[in-house]
Amino acid sequence: MVKEKFNVAVVGATGAVGQAMISMLESRDFPTDELRLLASKRSVGKKVMYKGKELEIQEANENAFAGIDIALFSAGGSVSKALAPAAVKSGAIVVDNTSAFRMDENVPLIVPEVNIERAKDHQGIIANPNCSTIQMVVALKPIFDKWGIKRIVVSTYQAVSGSGVEAVKELQAQAQAVLDGKTDFPKEILPVGSLPKHYQIAFNAIPQIDVFEDNGFTKEEMKMVNETQKIFEDSSIEVTPTAVRIGIVNGHSEAIYVETKEAFDMKDVVASLSNFEGLQVVDNIQEQEYPLATDVDGKLDVYVGRIRKDLYNEKGINMWVVADNLLKGAAWNAVQIAEYLTKTKEVWK
Amino acid sequence: MVKEKFNVAVVGATGAVGQAMISMLESRDFPTDELRLLASKRSVGKKVMYKGKELEIQEANENAFAGIDIALFSAGGSVSKALAPAAVKSGAIVVDNTSAFRMDENVPLIVPEVNIERAKDHQGIIANPNCSTIQMVVALKPIFDKWGIKRIVVSTYQAVSGSGVEAVKELQAQAQAVLDGKTDFPKEILPVGSLPKHYQIAFNAIPQIDVFEDNGFTKEEMKMVNETQKIFEDSSIEVTPTAVRIGIVNGHSEAIYVETKEAFDMKDVVASLSNFEGLQVVDNIQEQEYPLATDVDGKLDVYVGRIRKDLYNEKGINMWVVADNLLKGAAWNAVQIAEYLTKTKEVWK
Structure with missing residues (x-):
């Protein structure tokens, strides 16, 4: 000390x-x-x-x-x-x-x-780092260390809590209004408070988080590109992100496709994920076990499931990564x- | 006639x-x-x-x-x-x-x-075909015709209406219960009624649609692989799907990364999507315009936005594809x- x-x-x-x-x-x-x-x-x-x-x-x-x-x-x-x-x-x-x-x-x-x-x-x-980057790099670190990473294609399912307390209140108010059959209710915060247009997030999916950059990607998406390269100290990693906000209170999920540099055995991949500090493998499809946003609320670790070899690329792995974006994120x-x-x-x- | x-x-x-x-x-x-x-x-x-x-x-x-x-x-x-x-x-x-x-x-x-x-x-x-396949192949057809398709990585954001009227009622009942601060409420239908375990879909994302196959992919995901190849009559197309149910009443969204066989100019890609019957391009990021599930409810066409060239692959295109799964799907x-x-x-x- x-x-x-x-x-x-x-x-x-x-x-x-x-x-x-x-x-x-x-x-x-x-x-x-x-x-x-x-x-x-x-x-x-x-x-x-x-x-x-x-x-x-x-x-x-x-x-x-x-x-x-x-x-x-x-x-x-x-x-x-x-x-x-x-x-x-x-x-x-x-x-x-x-x-x-x-x-x-x-x-x-x-x-x-x-x-x-x-x-x-x-x-x-x-x-x-940004919340969506943090949970992704924790899940990818054991793979990066053993087999290297050439390419990542990631789609996010991000919760509203990342936009703040008021955004969560608006989600809840919108959800109640929709359930009450109302069609006119406040839409003032999401996707980006400071931009002119706002959309319903309750019972919806908005493919914009943060402002757009000139290349057509959002700032949130570019964070996932740039921060991942900086954290892994490897600017050759190709990241293709789509960042999407959905009507969830808390807990980000990510569908990740990753291509390694070196060949692997899937058993070794699962073992190295299982043994990695801070990562919890919840992956038993026979028992319908995989991580869910509602289950990780309040948890400190990153959760990974749906781990499966790609159908076509011998060096491709797919996984579903979930974490509490306010905590680990x-x-x-x-x-x-x-x-x-x-x-x-x-x-x- | x-x-x-x-x-x-x-x-x-x-x-x-x-x-x-x-x-x-x-x-x-x-x-x-x-x-x-x-x-x-x-x-x-x-x-x-x-x-x-x-x-x-x-x-x-x-x-x-x-x-x-x-x-x-x-x-x-x-x-x-x-x-x-x-x-x-x-x-x-x-x-x-x-x-x-x-x-x-x-x-x-x-x-x-x-x-x-x-x-x-x-x-x-x-x-x-399956709903998630239909909207994807409509959006990809003009690209397939002009430049060929080598590879697709797709993550879905699928609505509950695809699971039937009772599933929608359960989503709404769960959402109301969550808003009322209840923690104990019926979870009896999703992800798959006939399987033993059921999870909350309101304010959640469940990475399982239909039963699992031996390769670790779900039947829904394998439909996207097999049906796409059959419809395009091209078994060389590599499809990597992750099918996810989210707490939306109606309207499926898909984040699609597609790699063509031939080189393209992005202007031609956007033009051929715009000119394609049954496809509506809603893509003006300066004006925050992109398709949303809540906007396509009741519409017959497939909607595409967030069309952008990949950051790394010269032959890579990303897009966000939304359709009414009960209608076009x-x-x-x-x-x-x-x-x-x-x-x-x-x-x-």
């Missing part, structure tokens, strides 16, 4: 991920001395329970980080860009859950099961990194 | 697809002389409105087809196996929406936009075939 206890800040403490970070810190009995909850002005004064004590939300600003050892950011990219450098300047290590610094070459992009050692290279900021991955920091002398320079 | 009017039977008249067949016949002003509605014993005597007249359901049995010209079957594979030969024997042409005869080499498997000419080869029975495709029969002398031998 580097120190007995750490002063930890959570920036964006009132958001869906911020709240999940706080409950992760509590449920993991994280060695916090002070836990400082930061958010925008309008949340100042709100009370949050943590380890039996009532904590008051304070304003997130440049002066809010004095004495902080570890700052977990999840208040949007612009807040991270504005305040993460200040947190670093006051001596904190930042674990940033936004996309602000992920592709910055001086910022390690960390999924603990995959590349935690890279955290030692940090220069103050460590980035948490965000809050737990960040707290996992923070736990590593508490145990690793070399990161404290 | 072969005749002025035809005697038409609908077998399975009380099911979701049977009901859709009846309303398709009505809305298309199909040249029916008699419309005979057939179903199992327990539905006999039920009344159905058709073109302003009340029709009474009769029992589907071997003697029910006297005088019938065209018999549309959608009462499950076992009923088709038992009764389609009798219908043929009494002189009807059968259009069968079940999987009973689809892979029979003597039975044409028809999607009118793709291979209607093959209907002339019938020996009494014409098969309607079943009832409309069958009635479309029936309309062709009414206009085509050569099919009446």
Whole structure:
């Protein structure tokens, strides 16, 4: 242990991920001395329970980080860009859950099961990858290590919780309206709050997450391409993503087709997935067992099932990968990194 | 016109697809002389409105087809196996929406936009493909014709209506129970009624449609492989499917990656999709326009959007394909075939 206890800040403490970070810190009995909850002005004064004590939300600003050892950011990219450098300047290590610094070459992009050692290279900021990337790379890591990866084709089935608390409320309100036979009800948040058009997500599938880029892919899809290559440190991996939001509250699912570089035996593939820390194989088709979004809610690990050799490509594997996007996809991955920091002398320079 | 009017039977008249067949016949002003509605014993005597007249359901049995010209079957594979030969024997042409005869080499498997000419080869029975296959091959046909198809990787987002009226009711009841905060509610139908385990479909995604085969793929997935090869008459096409049921009432969506044999220009791809009968391109990402399941409900065509060149494979195209699975995926495709029969002398031998 580097120190007995750490002063930890959570920036964006009132958001869906911020709240999940706080409950992760509590449920993991994280060695916090002070836990400082930061958010925008309008949340100042709100009370949050943590380890039996009532904590008051304070304003997130440049002066809010004095004495902080570890700052977990999840208040949007612009807040991270504005305040993460200040947190670093006051001596904190930042674990940033936004996309602000992920592709910055001086910022390690960390999924603990995959590349935690890279955290030692940090220069103050460590980035948490995007939720859809995290669960995919955990499932692919044992395959990457043994047989290499040439190609990935992935389609996602992403839950609404990734868009925040208000989006979940809108999903529920829309679902109730549809069940009541109404046709006119609020559509104000999804797919992207800041864009002009919004669609019904209840009982629907929207093939847009985040804004579009010039190449016709969305930013969410390009995160899956770029972050996967960065995390595996292999820019030759070809990723073809389609990111789709469906009317699910929590838990992302992904249908993944992966082509390896080297030939494999399927038994070895299943064995290496089964033996991989942080990955749970739920795959017994005779018993109709496979991971489901509703089953992984509140779970920390990544779940994989429907593991099957491709019908045509000798080096092709198909699988179904499910995880709690608020936990392993965000809050737990960040707290996992923070736990590593508490145990690793070399990161404290 | 072969005749002025035809005697038409609908077998399975009380099911979701049977009901859709009846309303398709009505809305298309199909040249029916008699419309005979057939179903199992327990539905006999039920009344159905058709073109302003009340029709009474009769029992589907071997003697029910006297005088019938065209018999549309959608009462499950076992009923088709038992009764389609009798219908043929009494002189009807059968259009069968079940999987009973689809892979029979003597039975044409028809999607009118793709291979209607093959209907002339019938020996009494014409098969309607599986819903998930139909919308995929309509979207791929113009690409197949111009550049050939080497490989398809497809993930589906399939609606509950494909599992029948009772499954839709269960989805709605589950959704209401979840919204009411209940945790204990009926799960009795999906993914497969006859199998021992059933899961929540409301606010969920289930990676199983139909039973599993020995190769680890489901029967639904293998239909997408085998039917696609049969319809295109090209057994070299490599199809990798993942079929997933989501909590949507009606409208299947598919994320399709396709690799052509020949090089293409993306403009030509979009143009040939746009010009293809039965296919509607809804693809303007600047305006956030793409097909949505909620928008295609009640529509006859197949809708395609998110058309984009692959990032890595020069011959790779990605697209998002949506259709009303009860209509183009079943009832409309069958009635479309029936309309062709009414206009085509050569099919009446």
